[in-house]
Amino acid sequence: MDPINLADAFTGFDALWSPRVVTAVNDYDVRVAKVRGEHLWHAHDDTDEFFLVLEGELDIALEDRTVHLKPNDVFVVPKGARHKPSSPDGARILMIEPSGTSTVGDRHEEVPDHVDATTGHPLGA
């Protein structure tokens, strides 16, 4: 592969809550997403989920608290933990999770139209 600039990675798409796969590390994906508004309550039964905020701010509601992430903040949602990301003003985020992990997890509330239930799209798609 050639190096990939994360800023460039965001130029090829506008869809919200619709991650692009930047690269893979073994059987893990490195994904980036543009987000704004609310995602949905969901849980990944078999994997942790890593978040890094690149721009903007991201809230991640958990059962017992909400964590507020600013640029350069990292957070890991533990395996099995119900969570709901949201970003009233929008953010750009990087996520790391096993390839094939669905954006809506293994358990989730009804998927709203504005959320893309996907295992990630190729960069440029």
Place this chain on the structure above:
Amino acid sequence: MDPINLADAFTGFDALWSPRVVTAVNDYDVRVAKVRGEHLWHAHDDTDEFFLVLEGELDIALEDRTVHLKPNDVFVVPKGARHKPSSPDGARILMIEPSGTSTVGDRHEEVPDHVDATTGHPLGA
């Protein structure tokens, strides 16, 4: 865990080529390191290695080319590929690799005094 700011993560140590483990994602570590000068030729036989440059510039020499990474550039050194990171002017980098992965890999040239052969130190250590 609480969110961890990557800028804060760098305040607790000065050692070069001596990664701190920021957090874990399943059995993978997210590590940060301050680097300057030259690392050493080495290879990880069983894992890819992910690099994200946060500040400064990083070169990664491979057998057949050298990739030059600027801030926000990501690159994955493929499993088994001999490589030698260097940064004449210094950089701050984030790496992702399986927990227990040694900084000098499974095959390496003689480890110079300025390189820390480690599987990563806890933040604040």
